[in-house]
Amino acid sequence: MFSEATPAERRRYYREEWGLSQVPDFILDTLSEREFGFDHTGDGPNDRYNLITTPAQLEGVLISAAPYAAYSSVSFYSRPERRKGWRGAELVFDVDAKDLPLRRCSCVPGEVCEVCLDDARGYIMEVAEVLREDFALKELHFVYSGRGYHLRVLDEAVLEMQSQERAQVLDYVAGGVIPEAELLELRRGYPRVFRQRILRLLSLLNREVMRGSGIAPKRAAALLRPKTLRRVANELEEGSFATLREVLGVGGFACFLELVRRLNAEMLDAKVTVDVKRILRLPSSLHSKVSMKCVYVKDIERFDPFKHAVPRFVRERD
Ligand SMILES: [Zn+2]
Incomplete structure (x- = not known):
């Protein structure tokens, strides 16, 4: 587990295991407003500015390209293929288990294990609780990113926030400022x-x-x-x-x-929250570096990445 997926494993994953039903509605319903990005080689998402207008097209692209990684923007555009006509962006919080400043496990920087992944899960739930209770936000979606968690907020009230306002919300939920x-x-x-x-x-x-x-x-x-x-x-x-x-x-x-x-x-990646043109790993896609699925999480309380995010090809490796 956690070793890189081969091109053959990627192809098998998209052909046999991936399905449109694993892509959350909040993305399927807004495909044509988002920019899509792909990493074909493992060197980063260099293939950007892609427009995908229908679920069938998304399916075709993923199955034929079997990308190393797939991303879609958190922002909505009138012309996503040019990243023009910005209409707003989800408010996103990103906790990466490999970057936790304090840990109960013995992982060295860059590694993750069951313990720190579970700490990351507990933490993102705490962030969500503050957003619900103190900001009255309701449209909260959790995604297992492959090595941590994304919390994606889609309430109308946050979509048009600019970077500075997002940074203030981040400081609030994280505890990034000492109270007077x-x-x-x-x-x-x-x-x-x-x-x-x-x-x-x-x-x-x-x-x-x-x-x-x-x-x-x-x-x-x-x-x-x-x-x-x-x-x-x-x-x-x-x-x-x-x-x-x-x-x-x-x-x-x-x-x-x-x-x-x-x-x-240090708990949350601030760059992800303040960047209103960010692309984020597509839920349902394969995180090839660690051979785990990026999963839309319906029940965060019961989510276990080792049960719900391990692709079949990993279980069947020799
Ligand atoms: Zn660990």
């Missing part, structure tokens, strides 16, 4: 999101990460005691930072908030 001191303990809104992101990080923190943050080693060690971590977590649920402040001291607490902000900002 007097608002830190606010029960609702952004400070609550920031505290939830701290809660997620608490179980992943270790001495090594804290060493570079400016927190004195003795104070870091005191925080990492299981009993202290439990108390800190309980207080954060209630909106209080009392033990954190006490254990870390004034300077250490400031360093801690900055560490959290930095780790939060």
Whole structure:
């Protein structure tokens, strides 16, 4: 598993396993407004500016070309073949398991495993919850990208957002800004999101990460005691930072908030969210580098990439 697909395996995948029913309606219904891009060699999507107007045409292209990778734009155009007449773009969040700043597994950078893929899944669900609760967004679609997850938002309200506004939403859902001191303990809104992101990080923190943050080693060690971590977590649920402040001291607490902000900002690929002309891996297509399917996820709670995204040819490899 995770080894590159051969050209023969790609052809077999598109001929025998791929089907139009695996392409989500939100793409099938807007084919002619999107730019399509293909990577035929594994060197990146160099074949761009493609117009595909019907499902039958998409089927024909994928089966005959059996591309290394296939992409479609998150943006809608009146003339996608020229990338002209921009009408709006989905709001997209991208978490890649290979780039997680903190992990519970022993993957080296660039690798993924069941553990970090599941952490990525849990994280993208948290992002979706904030978008639902704090932004009242409803049209949320999850896609397993092959090594992580895309969250694609299609509510009318987001489509015409410009990059700067998208960056602000990103900072909000990720916890990429330290709340103002007097608002830190606010029960609702952004400070609550920031505290939830701290809660997620608490179980992943270790001495090594804290060493570079400016927190004195003795104070870091005191925080990492299981009993202290439990108390800190309980207080954060209630909106209080009392033990954190006490254990870390004034300077250490400031360093801690900055560490959290930095780790939060590294969770999502910001370039994907702010780029309003991006192309994104097409759900149903093959991620040939790792031999996994890019899958439209209907039930994110129960999704398991090792059950639902492994192509048949991988199972039948010698
Ligand atoms: Zn891993």
